[in-house]
Amino acid sequence: EDKVVQSPLSLVVHEGDTVTLNCSYEVTNFRSLLWYKQEKKAPTFLFMLTSSGIEKKSGRLSSILDKKELFSILNITATQTGDSAVYLCAVRFSGTYKYIFGTGTRLKVLA
Amino acid sequence: DAGVTQSPTHLIKTRGQQVTLRCSPKSGHDTVSWYQQALGQGPQFIFQYYEEEERQRGNFPDRFSGHQFPNYSSELNVNALLLGDSALYLCASSLVSGDSYEQYFGPGTRLTVT
Numbered sequence: 001e002d003k004v005v006q007s008p009l010s011l012v013v014h015e016g017d018t019v020t021l022n023c024s025y026e027v028t029n030f031r032s033l034l035w036y037k038q039e040k041k042a043p044t045f046l047f048m049l050t051s052s053g054i055e056k057k058s059g060r061l062s063s064i065l066d067k068k069e070l071f072s073i074l075n076i077t078a079t080q081t082g083d084s085a086v087y088l089c090a091v092r093f094s095g096t097y098k099y100i101f102g103t104g105t106r107l108k109v110l111a
Numbered sequence: 112d113a114g115v116t117q118s119p120t121h122l123i124k125t126r127g128q129q130v131t132l133r134c135s136p137k138s139g140h141d142t143v144s145w146y147q148q149a150l151g152q153g154p155q156f157i158f159q160y161y162e163e164e165e166r167q168r169g170n171f172p173d174r175f176s177g178h179q180f181p182n183y184s185s186e187l188n189v190n191a192l193l194l195g196d197s198a199l200y201l202c203a204s205s206l207v208s209g210d211s212y213e214q215y216f217g218p219g220t221r222l223t224v225t
Contacts, residue, residue: 004153031210031211032210032212036216041218042201042216042217042218043201043216044216045213045214045215045216048211050211088154090153090154092211097144097159097166097167098159098167098169099156100156101155102153103153
């Protein structure tokens, strides 16, 4: 069965640290991967990675996709307390419209 | 540019009752997906609507049904509510063209079943 696994489950860092969040998937015929940040309620869209777009960057956040090894990482540099949230990744495979989500990584950034 | 909107924000129902949740997609989007998110879990796909038809369904019982209107807005109906249906219900809107698509979530409806 197609599966998405995120690690670590939770992480506590201090402001200014750099963090790396992992998302691995066991999905046949990969199509796209989405990263989200979820604070109180709705997940906020961060990046979409595909076969033709394996690296994305926005400010302090960046993400890469390794299609061969079936994983993606989300990097956050110079973390701030406002980065505290649950980070979710979701994967879609060929022949389906649904995204399969991991359980998320809970990040807490201490001042 | 209005984002995805959902109503109501919160809802408390009793076991056995029925509930209807509503979603208006982001301007320019034509596809609505519904997800259920239990506490501490990632969202689980319920179904997706496109051109007023259910295009794909996840592993949810028939008690979960939906509808999409000509203006692309959508409803999620849940019948015979169970305690286990208590969750955050998220609507995601997208414009599905080509091979890959982004989806954007609304603020969600928190459903509590007592």
